[in-house]
Amino acid sequence: MSGRSRRFRTRGLLVGSCLAAVLGAAAPGTAYAAETENLPPVVQDLQTEFKDCATGDTPAYVGRPPVLTARLTDPVEDDRVGNPEQLSAEFEIWWSDANGAEQRRSFTTGPAYPDRIHRIAVPDDIPADTVISWHVRANDGTVDSAWSSEAPGAACRFVYDDQSPAAPVVSSPEYPAETWWVGGVGVYGSFTMDSPSPDVDEYQYGFIGGPYGTVRPSELGGPATIRFVPLSNAPQRLSVQARDRSGRMSGRTDYTFYPKAASEPVSRWKLADAAGSTTAAAEAGQAARAGRGVTFGGPVPPGTPLTSTATLDGSGHGFLTTDAPAVDSGRTFAVGAWVRPAETGRAMTVLSQDTASGTAYALGLDAPEHATAAWTFALGGAKVAGGTPEAGEWAYLLGVYDTETGHAQLFVNGHEVGTEAEAAPVTADGAFQIGRIRGTNGYRQRWHGDIGDVRAYDRLVVPQEVTELAGRKPDLLGHWSFSTAADGSTPENNGGSPLRLGTGASIYRGPDNSCLPDIDPDCPWKPYPLVGEGHLALDGESGHAVLDAPVVDTGDSFTLGVVASIQDADATRPMTVLSQAGDHTDAFRLRYDPSTHAWQLIMPERDEAGAPETVVSQVTTPTGGSGQGTRLAVVYDDATDTVKLYADGYTNAGATAHLSNGWTSTGPLQVGRGGTADGWGEYLKGDVDEIQAYAGALDDDDIIGLGSETDPCLCG
Known part of the structure; x- marks a missing residue:
């Protein structure tokens, strides 16, 4: 039996069951034709300007002549090979004019394959503030469906609103407009927005820096109130627009107010x-x-x-x-x-x-x-x-x-x-x-x-x-710039304890300007120091510098900054820049690990040989991007139990770790070497400059200043 003949079984079980299913599922806005020789197409998913079909006494409100849409389908697939059935839609709109006479217009879409959306744009000469009804039916080239308004369906209805709502009026008892220094930081205030237009159903608002949101009045055209708390005493501005039920927006109202500074504690x-x-x-x-x-x-x-x-x-x-x-x-x-x-x-x-x-x-x-x-x-x-x-x-x-x-x-x-x-x-x-x-x-x-x-x-x-x-301003404990040396030591910038230089450690001063290589070919070229007038040069064999005491309390929050440089040709083994020892292991060790091409910070959890270690690292070149070394910083924040390693002012997830219990080491600060099971080792072959030590944890903004010739501004 051909597909065509199957479609003409008007009294068989197939047609009866299809009709029962189709008619049983009908809803407002969807209609189906009664049983005929050829099952008619189906109209469904009716929308007015992308809003679901509204019927009865609640028409849809639209802010422009709308687009009407419907999906056309066929209850039985057409299996005629090479000749698929196509469907078209006929839309009809009608309304009563000012004289009570009915006006009616019809629009037909071109044929398209089943299960496609058909749409028409309503002409812009339709009247505003008038209830306009519409329905649609489908045609498969042979038979029409019923109109979508026929039982059990109903006509869709809409009203075209061509007027935007009036801009809202904003008021606040706690924060009157244009009144200097009222309310206060941390003190909530009520802000009421009210448009004179009777059809407003939403207000959209936003404060400078947020929050942003929407609020609906309790009844159409009524006011709405929000609560807001200023977080600073800078001038504040609230911007509000009214939105009516058709979706049209009002002009913007800007409401400026000036909160007082935060009040002092009441106790x-x-x-x-x-x-x-x-x-x-x-x-x-x-x-x-x-x-x-x-x-x-x-x-x-x-x-x-x-x-x-x-x-x-x-x-x-x-x-x-x-x-x-x-x-x-x-x-x-x-x-x-x-x-x-x-x-x-x-x-x-x-x-x-x-x-x-x-x-x-x-x-x-x-x-x-x-x-x-x-x-x-x-x-x-x-x-x-x-x-x-x-x-x-x-x-x-x-x-x-x-x-x-x-x-x-x-x-x-x-x-x-x-x-x-x-x-x-x-x-x-x-x-x-x-x-x-x-x-x-x-x-x-x-x-x-x-x-x-x-x-x-x-x-x-x-x-x-x-x-x-909760702020705790870090305290500068020491700053060594390595510009001079005398009697085997280099001074602390503010008159504190000097660093003693071991064999293989020296202060490099750079070119003496007695000749200019660019002019005199016989003048040897010499690099400038990493920072300022000099840096510490270490030979990688025994060169180091040492303080006579610990530089920081490793059991409490501390910050260390240093500029370090290792030539690529020398980066063949792990080398330590800074360390501070306990009785059995280093409390911290800042080193370069060539196997990972990274600066590395190692902090054992306890003062025990072989204790578990917290390790963070930053991948970067050993000489720094400019060839003037890498500005490294170690920050241990005992309050948040975190340790961070910064390179050139920045850190990342891999350079941050949890360290729940720091422990206090008693050994002196070591520059250019670290403790090993066999004694001192990991001697640094490279240059070191601008060591700065703080009691307390510097924040991200202050870390940027480490590595300079002057102490960073601690603004926290």
Whole structure:
């Protein structure tokens, strides 16, 4: 039986079942012809300007004369070889004009193979603000389908809107337009946008630097409000456009406002009181009574402006307290302090707020059984935990609660740790506690260690402030430029300890300008020093320089910078540029490894021969891209437990690693050699210049300045 004859089985099971399936699946906007000798094509996927067919009392609104589309298919495949069936579409639109007379137009598309989209563009002379209906039917060259508007379908409807909405008006009670210095950094404000046009269904907005977004009014044509918190007191601008239901956009409204600088803490205790004091003076808020277990005049975190701290002995008398809350914990707030735990094997509280029966919030240290200790910030029943406390190590803790987002966050040393937690605010009017927390049976989790500069804010602490609060300015320990030598040593630039030169080490000064090679052919050519007026030249056999003591505390954060150059012909074996030894191994070794064509930093995890090592490397030429050496920098950040190796001011993923516990080495700084199982080895055959050493971790911006003749500007 041919394909043609199969299509004319009008009373068989095939046609009956196809019709049942087709008619049973019909939906508004899709129509199918009744049973005929030849099954008619099918119309489906009707769209008005790429919006699904809208029927009834909810027409689609369009901002221009629309494109109407429909997909035409055939319920039975045509298997006539070489003569495939083609389908065309007839679109019809109609409306009532201003006099009530019906206007109707028809458009027919050219034939195309089945399952293709057919489209027509509605002429631009159609009336605006008028409901226009349309339907479509298909023809296979033999028979038409039913109109798509016939039952169970319905006519599609749209309204052409030729007017854009009016630009919105923006207002804010906290940040009035063109008003100088209102609100403040970290203080939320409401911004309401309202267009006079009655058909606006969305506002698109954006602040300078973000965020950007959209917001919908609760009812068509109504206003919409967003919340925003300034992160700096630079002039701010909010740009808004209204979008109506047809998709037409209004002009842009720019709203400029000027936030005040960030407000000071509502409560603050520096804890820098004189030894023997029984109270802690308040920079803001109430003075705090001190228990007998509190000693003032304690140590301070290096690189901070703190002058002293309070030491709490961990006993029932080691606490400070006020009669009232430090901050309203029922609203957005933040609390923070510098802390140094004397132990990490038990839970200890830094700051907490009493309620009638417990605690509203607590910032401290948790030490679960069989788990690693972590810093914590708890609010109500929620808790954020992260970071790794270490006994005797300073850390800056900051807990933040944002009522706008409902999230509690914890920052350690300027970095967010853990996962922000959803929390409900807890309003409290009890006492504020430093060094303990209230439990069901009295106070517990008493702090043992040092606490300094306790602060409480009634606003968000913005990212820049988080970094600044935890900032520790590195301290320059030494800078050697290798410009001169006397009595077998080369001086430190600022009068510190000199480096003693071993046999095979000398200061190279470069050309003396007594003759010019470009003019005098008999004048020998001599290269210039790596940096400045001279550099250290090492012979690769015994040449080295040594300091009489360690240059950095390798158990704490430190930075080392050096310029080094090795000629390609000499790069045949590993050679050490800088090292500092412990009792059994080097605490660090900065070397060149020709097998990987990379500068390499090796830091053993313990002061043991054969201890596991953390290794990072940077692939680059040993002479540097300009032939004037490579500017190398090593940065160990004990606060974040990371070590980085920089080459010419840059680092990468392969040159960054986790190093959880640095250890303090006691050996002197070695230049040009490192310790081996057989004694000193890996002697450097090459040149070294501009060694700079810092207590503390320099940031990326400051690393750029290392390797110059002057100390870099430390702006952090």
